[in-house]
Amino acid sequence: LTMGNINNVTEFILLGLSQKKTIKTFCFLLFLLCYIAIWMGNLLIIIFITYSQLIDEPMYFFLKYLALTDLCYTATVTPKLLTDLLEETNTISYASCMAQLFAMHFCAGIGIFILTVMAYDRYAAICKPLHYTVIMSRRKCYILIFACCTGAFLHSFVQCLLTINLPFCGPNEIDHYFCDAYPLLKLACTDTYIFGILVVANSGMMGLVNFLVLMLSYFLILYTVRVYPAKSRNKALSTCSSHITVVVLFFAPILYIYIRPAITFPEDKVFALFYTIIGPMFNPLIYTLRNMEMKTAMSQQKICENHFLLKKSHI
Numbered sequence: 001l002t003m004g005n006i007n008n009v010t011e012f013i014l015l016g017l018s019q020k021k022t023i024k025t026f027c028f029l030l031f032l033l034c035y036i037a038i039w040m041g042n043l044l045i046i047i048f049i050t051y052s053q054l055i056d057e058p059m060y061f062f063l064k065y066l067a068l069t070d071l072c073y074t075a076t077v078t079p080k081l082l083t084d085l086l087e088e089t090n091t092i093s094y095a096s097c098m099a100q101l102f103a104m105h106f107c108a109g110i111g112i113f114i115l116t117v118m119a120y121d122r123y124a125a126i127c128k129p130l131h132y133t134v135i136m137s138r139r140k141c142y143i144l145i146f147a148c149c150t151g152a153f154l155h156s157f158v159q160c161l162l163t164i165n166l167p168f169c170g171p172n173e174i175d176h177y178f179c180d181a182y183p184l185l186k187l188a189c190t191d192t193y194i195f196g197i198l199v200v201a202n203s204g205m206m207g208l209v210n211f212l213v214l215m216l217s218y219f220l221i222l223y224t225v226r227v228y229p230a231k232s233r234n235k236a237l238s239t240c241s242s243h244i245t246v247v248v249l250f251f252a253p254i255l256y257i258y259i260r261p262a263i264t265f266p267e268d269k270v271f272a273l274f275y276t277i278i279g280p281m282f283n284p285l286i287y288t289l290r291n292m293e294m295k296t297a298m299s300q301q302k303i304c305e306n307h308f309l310l311k312k313s314h315i
Contacts, residue, residue, distance in 0.1 A: 009168035012097050012187075014090040016081075016177045017269055028085035034281050035078045041284030042067040058121050058136040059239070063287060065145055066114045070280035073107035076100055077178045077276045084177065094168075097179040102160040104178065108275070109152025109206070112254075115247055116210045117144050119217040122243065126236050127224045158202050162195055175264065176272070182257070182264045196262030204258040211251050218244065242286050249286075250279045 017027055045067040054060040080100070084090035092100070124135045163181055166188040176183045181199045185192045221240060225233045253271040 009094060009170060009172045009187075011091050011093045011172065012179065013173045014084060014092055014177055014179075015173055015175050016084055016090055024085045028082060031078065031082055031085070031277060034277050035074065035082065038074050038078075038277070038281045039071065041281065042071050045284050045287065058138075058141050059118060059125070061138075061141050062114055062118045062121060062145075065148075066111060066118070067284065069107055069111045069114060070283060073104070073111060074276065074280050076103040076107060081177050092179065097174075097184075098160060098164060100179045101163060101181065101184075102156050104180070105159045105203070106152050106156035108254075109155045110148050111250070112207060112210050113148035113151050114145075115243070115250065116213050117148060118243055119214045119247070122240050123217040123220055125239075126221050155202060155206055159199065162198055162202070166190065166192070166195065175266070176269055178272075178276070180272075182262055182268070185262050186264055192262065199262055200258065200260075204255075204260075207251065207254045207258055211247075211255060214247055214251075245286050246279070246283055249282060250275055 016024070018024060046064055049055050049060045049064040049067075055064070077100070080092070121136055125132050128135060159181055163184055166184065167190055168184075168187055169189040171187065174183045174187065181203065185196055185199065188195070218240065221236070225236045228236065253274040256271055257268055
């Protein structure tokens with residue numbers, strides 16, 4: 001899919017969320033606090049899971065990598081957004097734009113695949129309890145993480161390849177706060193109908209297929225636990241509730257933006273905030289506040305630390 005047109009655009013102007021100075025100042029303060037919360041929350045999850053007994057459980061093994069992915073994902077968008085909110089005009093070079101597009105889709109792809117793997121893990125734990133340790137052995141967990149990264153790389157590579165082949169000859173204003181395929185398709189000085197279909201097939205279908213696999217996993221879980229006693233059923237479902245909340249928060253805006261034909265709406269920027277900033281910020285809270293195992297392990301960790309400090313003070 002190569003084009004004969006000459007690409008004479010060397011940089012793009014990001015129009016961002018708003019052009020009003022007061023709104024930009026408010027957004028800067030708000031998103032700075034959000035970015036600090038993202039780093040604090042996700043780093044705490046990574047450190048805590050790594051140095052607790054939860055690292056031996058596949059669900060928390062994947063949660064650790066999800067938190068790491070969230071940190072990398074927000075780092076591709078949020079720092080640039082924060083600096084742009086302080087500037088009068090926001091430009092990004094063509095090369096940086098393509099790099100941001102690739103990195104963002106790569107990290108987002110890993111996140112989507114890990115959430116799907118986590119749903120499969122819950123299915124294996126609840127529906128196949130006798131075979132769970134074999135199905136989700138540590139070796140298989142590492143293989144699944146590698147598969148998530150490989151799948152995300154292929155998705156991102158295709159997305160970037162499609163966009164790089166587009167000719168841009170002006171205008172160069174992107175009605176968004178980061179470089180993404182749909183806003184760039186709008187600027188291309190060629191017929192983008194085929195490109196639009198390919199982008200939907202790549203991004204939209206990837207999101208939809210993973211979402212359907214997630215829903216299938218939870219349908220099978222609900223079908224299995226229907227015969228459990230009430231206490232056992234509640235315990236089984238409590239481990240899934242936090243994951244379902246994260247899935248809805250992440251997938252709903254992604255499916256809204258990428259599953260439709262390749263057109264952009266002004267509200268897309270607001271919906272994008274859910275999976276670029278709001279989701280990664282709330283994930284640590286959802287997994288710690290709504291998860292009994294995390295809360296129990298954290299309280300045990302505190303008891304151990306207090307006991308250690310008490311012994312040290314007596315010495």
